[in-house]
Amino acid sequence: MALRSVIQGCGACLPAQVLDNVELAERHGLDTTDTWIRERSGITRRHMAGPGESATSLGAEAARRALAQAGATADEVDCIIVATATPDNAFPATAVHIQRELGMTRGFGFDVSAACTGFIFALSIADSMLRSGQARSALVIGTEVYSRILDWTDRGTCVLFGDGAGAVFLRAVEGSERGILSSHLHSDGRQAGILYVEGTDGPLRMAGREVFKHAVTKLAAVVDEALAANGLDRSAVDWLVPHQANIRIIEAMGRKLDLPPERVVVTVDQHANTSAASVPLALSVAVGDGRIRQGDLVLLEAIGGGLTWGATLLRF
Ligand code: COA
Secondary structure, three states, X not given: OOEEEEEEEEEEEXXXXXXXXXXXXXXXXXXXOHHHHHHHHOOOEEEEOOOOOOHHHHHHHHHHHHHHHHOOOHHHOOEEEEEOOOOOOOOOOHHHHHHHHOOOOOOEEEEEXXXXXXXXXXXXXXXXHHHHOOOOEEEEEEEEEHHHOOOOOOHHHHOOEOEEEEEXXXXXXXXXXXXXXXXXXXXXXXXXXXXXXXXXXXOEEEOHHHHHXXXXXXXXXXXHHHHHHOOOXXXXXXXXXXXXXXXXXXXXXHHHOOOOHHHEOOOHHHHOEOHHHHHHHHHHHHHHOOOOOOOOEEEEEEEEOOOEEEEEEEEO
């Protein structure tokens, strides 16, 4: 019987420090307003890592919570895949730091670099490994501390990002109706210059308007691709869990799928754009508050620097 990769637990971890738009502007001397940020992006606040917090510490805590929700222990994890653009070190990978933090003494871990689409790429790799039998279980984690790579004089960009981590724990299950149905990945290096980090330490540079234009068309296309690959109509989708970059992009995708707003998970107002962490964070919130239930058809999508973009369709 065919193996399916089934999410058995989700977890999230947000830094303790929260700044609303006015506090952010005051702290960094930004010439901006709460109204501008809300109207252009939907963002009202974001979490910001403090001195003791890092991609490793936030990611490890999100992973612990995902394991706890699954009723699993770190001994049962075969593989850790971390999506991050803000690792603690160029190497070793954040995944092996998290492996150590979890007390794991076996298995393997590595990081994936696909910017805001990183979680979808990491999930797709984990799914391939689980279905091929290379691993029987996996932690897939998105963890970011973008506050450390922002240019605080670039008001069009620095107001849009936040810090945090989200994680899922998956197992390979034989003959399950649940699990990942398919993932669809894309990149186009010709667009590398519209959203990138200078060198390895930053700052982040973004041509916001250009990115916006690509976002709606590319996400709409990859969503159609995911549905067509599974012979499903958009009406079959119970939940859209989109990358949380901008409320206007999220609403455009909801309209495209004919989904009522209450079927679209939105956290951008509370978390801002947490890049690779945004999809697992949003998933974790909607699973945690009981909206997403076992058996629901869930569509994940994201776009980010590269450009990279992708979608995953799964039965939760
Ligand atoms: N506060 C007040 N004014 C600001 C500002 C801020 N924080 N940032 C920019 N502005 C000003 C600009 O200077 C410009 O003023 P001008 O017309 O006098 O020159 C005006 O607002 C419009 O700027 P523009 O950059 O054209 O705004 P926009 O409508 O394109 O919105 C974004 C900017 C970044 C919110 C929007 O382009 C966006 O959301 N892009 C997608 C970003 C994204 O999702 N990236 C992540 C993908 S992973």
